[in-house]
Amino acid sequence: MEKQLILVPSVTYAMKAKKILDKYRLRSYIERTPKTHQVNSCGYCLFVPENTQTAHEILLRHGVKIIGRVAREGV
């Protein structure tokens, strides 16, 4: 299963990432990071239900710092 949660270091990056993906018409949602992964992140992450890898690459191209990808529980 694709890891659909993109972990970013700050809530500003989460917002910036969502704005970029909106431009590419890729659906994304800012969500609370699962507790087990909160150590390195800001507490918020980006849930990209479809084309997560594409979204990941787009964000990297736009200078968004990504600190990891994890699977979303219940998906």
Next chain:
Amino acid sequence: MIYLDNSATTFPKPDSVKIALVQSLNKYCAKPGRSGHKMSLDTAKKIFECRQSICKLFNIDDESKVVFTSGCTQSLNTVIKGILRKGDHCVISCIEHNSVLRPLEKLKSHGVSYSIATVYPNDADKTVDSFRKCFNEKTKLVVCTHASNVFGFRLPVERICALAHSNGIRFCLDAAQSAGVLPINVSEHNYDFVCCAGHKGLYGPMGIGILIVNTEDLPDTLIEGGTGSESQNYLQPDFMPDRYESGTLNIPGICALNSSVEFVLKKGIENIHKYEINLLKSVYDNFSRIKKVKLYNKRPDINSFAPVLSFSVEGRNSEEVASYLGKNYGIAVRSGLHCSPLAHNFMNTIDEGVVRISPSVFTTYNQINKLIFAIKNYI
């Protein structure tokens, strides 16, 4: 009261700004980016919205380049003290505010030196050349005001920035007096740093300022602490804007600033500038016909001036004039040295000071006429 001290702080504030300030305490009163609840996320969204508005105003390509500070002074201190190290040299103009001069004086004891470039108010070529002559192999930074906070004349900052870059020197624009009044295009002119206050031409409240960091070579931090990010790391985050935003941000200030920046965008900077300069032209034309009134510049125009005009009255101290206007006509102006001894030394007004008039979009021609009437009666 007729308020003509808008260079210090704009007053009144737009109603939308007052509403946003109060609303923030009801709707956006949580720690952004840390706690997981809805209000925390809503607050973070509001802050991001403000970063977006600022990007629009200054043509910045990335919201994370926008740092919130307590004011322009903190922004300037962050740049100056974050870059300059022992042996480094800095160049400033001869009309800089104490918020530039004093940090540099402090750094002198740490082995930092600085030079002061002479400004030629009506000659951009000579001014740029003056900066060029101050550069040496140790020069790391140029800090330059966009416009004099006392006399209003603009500096050719776009050219000075380009000159600095061609010499491998970084450029910091002090936009305390120009943000919201003069166009500032960060992407086009590639300023490394822009420092502004929220409470002046941007019509926000006091206690909120902006630092634009448009470079990947980040200055050292002035303060460190909790950012809500990389919390396991003992060291300050190295990414923007968290690197410079330790502690709880001034959320009410940011919410109000967002609204005030929208107000400025809606009015249009060109319109604001043109209107205020026209008000000052009226003052200038009338004052220039009064023998005992001394003016220090040529007639204000939109190409050469920010909307600030200073004058003095022969035989009277500037404090006396301001006091007379306040007591007899309820006119609020600023007298004295305006925290800019450099500018007053340059213009030979250090002993008596000057009276400064600075209008806002809320100033009316009727108010300006009352000022003119008051000064005519005073002579």
